Amino acid sequence: METIYFDNNATTKVDPEVLEAMLPFFKDSYGNPSSMHHKGGEVATALRKARQSLADLLGCEPIEIIYTSCGTESDNTALWSALRTQPNKRHLITSKVEHSAIINNATFLKHQGYRVTEIGVDRGGLIDMDQLVDSMTPDTALVSLLWANNETGVLFPVEKIADLCHEKGIVFHTDAVQAIGKIPINLKDTNIDMLSLAGHKIHAPKGIGALFVRRKLKFAPFMIGGHQENGRRGGTENVPYIIGLGVAAELAQKRLPEENTRVRALRDRLEEGLLTIPSSMVNGDRVQRLPNTTNISFEYVEGESILFHLSHAGICASSGSACTSGSLEPSHVLRAMGVPFTAAHGSIRLSLSVENTDAEVDRALKIFPEVIEKLRNLSPFWKDGAPALESGLLSCDGNSCQICN
Amino acid sequence: MWEYTDNVMEHFENPRNVGVVERIDGEGQVGSLSCGDALRLTIQVDKERDIIEDAKFQTFGCASAIASSSALTEMIKGKTLDQALTLTNQDIADYLGGLPKEKMHCSVMGQEALEAAISNYRGVPVRATQGEIICHCFGVTDQEIERVVKTNRLTTVEEITQFTKAGGGCGKCLPKLEELLAKILHRASGNGSDTPKPARMTALKRIKLIEEVINTQIAPALMRDGGDIELVDVDGNEVVVALKGSCSGCPSSKRTLADFVTETLRTLVDPAIVVREQR
Numbered sequence: 298m299e300t301i302y303f304d305n306n307a308t309t310k311v312d313p314e315v316l317e318a319m320l321p322f323f324k325d326s327y328g329n330p331s332s333m334h335h336k337g338g339e340v341a342t343a344l345r346k347a348r349q350s351l352a353d354l355l356g357c358e359p360i361e362i363i364y365t366s367c368g369t370e371s372d373n374t375a376l377w378s379a380l381r382t383q384p385n386k387r388h389l390i391t392s393k394v395e396h397s398a399i400i401n402n403a404t405f406l407k408h409q410g411y412r413v414t415e416i417g418v419d420r421g422g423l424i425d426m427d428q429l430v431d432s433m434t435p436d437t438a439l440v441s442l443l444w445a446n447n448e449t450g451v452l453f454p455v456e457k458i459a460d461l462c463h464e465k466g467i468v469f470h471t472d473a474v475q476a477i478g479k480i481p482i483n484l485k486d487t488n489i490d491m492l493s494l495a496g497h498k499i500h501a502p503k504g505i506g507a508l509f510v511r512r513k514l515k516f517a518p519f520m521i522g523g524h525q526e527n528g529r530r531g532g533t534e535n536v537p538y539i540i541g542l543g544v545a546a547e548l549a550q551k552r553l554p555e556e557n558t559r560v561r562a563l564r565d566r567l568e569e570g571l572l573t574i575p576s577s578m579v580n581g582d583r584v585q586r587l588p589n590t591t592n593i594s595f596e597y598v599e600g601e602s603i604l605f606h607l608s609h610a611g612i613c614a615s616s617g618s619a620c621t622s623g624s625l626e627p628s629h630v631l632r633a634m635g636v637p638f639t640a641a642h643g644s645i646r647l648s649l650s651v652e653n654t655d656a657e658v659d660r661a662l663k664i665f666p667e668v669i670e671k672l673r674n675l676s677p678f679w680k681d682g683a684p685a686l687e688s689g690l691l692s693c694d695g696n697s698c699q700i701c702n
Numbered sequence: 703m704w705e706y707t708d709n710v711m712e713h714f715e716n717p718r719n720v721g722v723v724e725r726i727d728g729e730g731q732v733g734s735l736s737c738g739d740a741l742r743l744t745i746q747v748d749k750e751r752d753i754i755e756d757a758k759f760q761t762f763g764c765a766s767a768i769a770s771s772s773a774l775t776e777m778i779k780g781k782t783l784d785q786a787l788t789l790t791n792q793d794i795a796d797y798l799g800g801l802p803k804e805k806m807h808c809s810v811m812g813q814e815a816l817e818a819a820i821s822n823y824r825g826v827p828v829r830a831t832q833g834e835i836i837c838h839c840f841g842v843t844d845q846e847i848e849r850v851v852k853t854n855r856l857t858t859v860e861e862i863t864q865f866t867k868a869g870g871g872c873g874k875c876l877p878k879l880e881e882l883l884a885k886i887l888h889r890a891s892g893n894g895s896d897t898p899k900p901a902r903m904t905a906l907k908r909i910k911l912i913e914e915v916i917n918t919q920i921a922p923a924l925m926r927d928g929g930d931i932e933l934v935d936v937d938g939n940e941v942v943v944a945l946k947g948s949c950s951g952c953p954s955s956k957r958t959l960a961d962f963v964t965e966t967l968r969t970l971v972d973p974a975i976v977v978r979e980q981r
Binding site (some may be wrong): 389597598599601602605606609614617618625626627638639641674675676677678 | 704711714715718720729735736738739741742760761763764765767768833840862863870871881
């Protein structure tokens with residue numbers, strides 16, 4: 298059985314070209330780029346080239362890039378740098394649909410006495426701009442927002458928000474881990490101060506990330522150590538992975554048009570096909586969205602069960618249901634959007650890449666209706682091809698706790 | 703990915719006894735659409751012999767919820783009602799070769815549906831719905847929690863959440879769960895008699911006990927909300943504590959002190975204790 302990998306927002310397959318480029322740096326090119334001999338020198342040259350490739354993808358200068366170990370480290374570095382360089386400011390703005398790297402820091406900061414404003418989103422997952430603007434104060438140290446939401450693919454207008462922050466002298470950071478390689482980004486035309494990315498979302502391996510820090514922005518290192526990365530991130534460079542990320546950046550640049558045409562068309566066809574299944578709906582705005590992602594709810598069935606049946610048929614996807622997260626609540630993103638619980642429990646995220654094909658979409662469109670039907674035939678809320686809620690089962694009494702609110 | 707046993711996956715992929723029995727003699731419904739799992743169990747009873755002739759289920763939920771329901775129906779068919787009632791949630795989990803601890807509530811759901819179906823057949827009230835609701839998110843009562851704690855020998859609030867879901871929603875009931883657990887464990891260990899022990903406790907033992915209760919019972923509950931508590935002094939029956947982190951200056955801290963700290967210390971150490979907060 299062939300695998301159909303529709304979980305590229307979780308991670309991507311390492312591209313063979315990327316792997317090929319990395320291998321010499323596990324073998325003969327083992328020098329430390331800081332060393333004053335030819336073994337070090339050849340590696341330093343390769344690093345410079347890789348940094349240039351990533352800078353080209355982002356539209357920034359090579360010196361504005363700091364390599365990290367992952368997107369989470371980039372987010373932490375950005376957040377703590379903004380706070381440490383502005384110790385008198387005690388307010389942070391973020392949103393209700395962020396990645397846990399920011400959310401859990403925000404919770405921690407609240408306990409440390411910081412004021413944190415989490416901006417809400419509408420039913421489509423779009424940010425409340427009025428609330429965002431109203432929340433900005435002279436005490437605000439940082440606004441940190443996702444560029445593209447990992448669960449729904451919905452885009453925030455971060456360039457516009459960066460302009461607003463710039464006017465008010467507020468540092469702006471965006472977690473662009475999902476946006477890189479899927480939408481055009483040209484940082485020198487924006488007022489974005491810091492931007493996080495992770496290699497494994499663009500066909501580089503896990504274990505490498507980067508943070509863009511605009512020239513002249515005050516910066517405090519997160520990892521204190523040697524002179525590497527201009528003293529902004531101590532620790533010997535992860536050479537093979539930085540090289541890999543450089544090649545991945547070149548490939549991403551080259552494939553950007555394909556992401557926005559062929560991959561988008563695949564996603565759209567998959568989505569339209571799945572929406573013919575009764576009681577299904579797309580979560581998130583369908584226009585302001587990444588070209589590769591769709592988040593669809595199949596009501597009256599539960600996400601984990603769907604995933605296991607899909608996996609049995611070869612399809613890899615993910616879900617925002619409670620059971621898949623290990624918690625008892627469905628995805629915080631879907632809850633913030635006001636997706637009804639009945640739909641959130643049955644939400645499935647499908648995220649494509651240039652690796653996917655038309656034939657895979659065809660096969661998925663055959664498998665999905667069978668899986669959903671099989672589970673609905675088990676469900677007490679489904680009878681004869683339609684919802685059957687009168688079976689007397691408890692439904693939520695509503696608003697008794699923050700799960701429902 | 704969850705580590706499900708082959709048995710769980712087998713029952714999930716090929717569930718037994720799906721649907722509704724031909725003649726519904728008893729019916730039990732547990733869970734809800736908004737909670738993320740729900741089970742409807744119907745049984746057909748041989749009235750002369752008091753035997754479950756047939757049992758079928760309909761389940762909305764994750765793989766382990768479906769597998770637990772399937773296992774349940776297999777386990778109860780052919781049993782007398784009284785035999786079936788001795789079935790525990792642990793029996794269902796064992797039948798499946800075990801469940802991840804985060805999924806134990808699926809087995810509890812099965813056990814409760816069975817009890818509800820038999821109660822429905824016999825026309826008696828369902829035990830699980832009796833008592834005071836502690837967790838409003840998932841509608842779990844104190845009696846239900848007590849039963850699950852005793853059956854499965856639970857010792858932490860985290861386990862209560864894994865087995866009953868209580869406390870897994872908004873989290874507002876967590877201090878109440880701590881309190882309830884302390885009471886249940888206290889009774890279970892045979893210390894539940896009304897005669898207070900402190901008379902025979904030396905001052906040092908008493909202070910040590912107070913310290914232990916604060917560190918193991920009270921502080922963890924407060925830390926969940928980002929707070930903390932420290933024992934400052936013990937003077938006779940007066941216990942002086944300092945609240946830290948988000949507890950200090952929190953408007954509800956007075957209530958936290960009165961309702962929770964005092965209650966816990968009185969239950970576990972001495973009913974005469976008075977708690978004072980050091981500012």
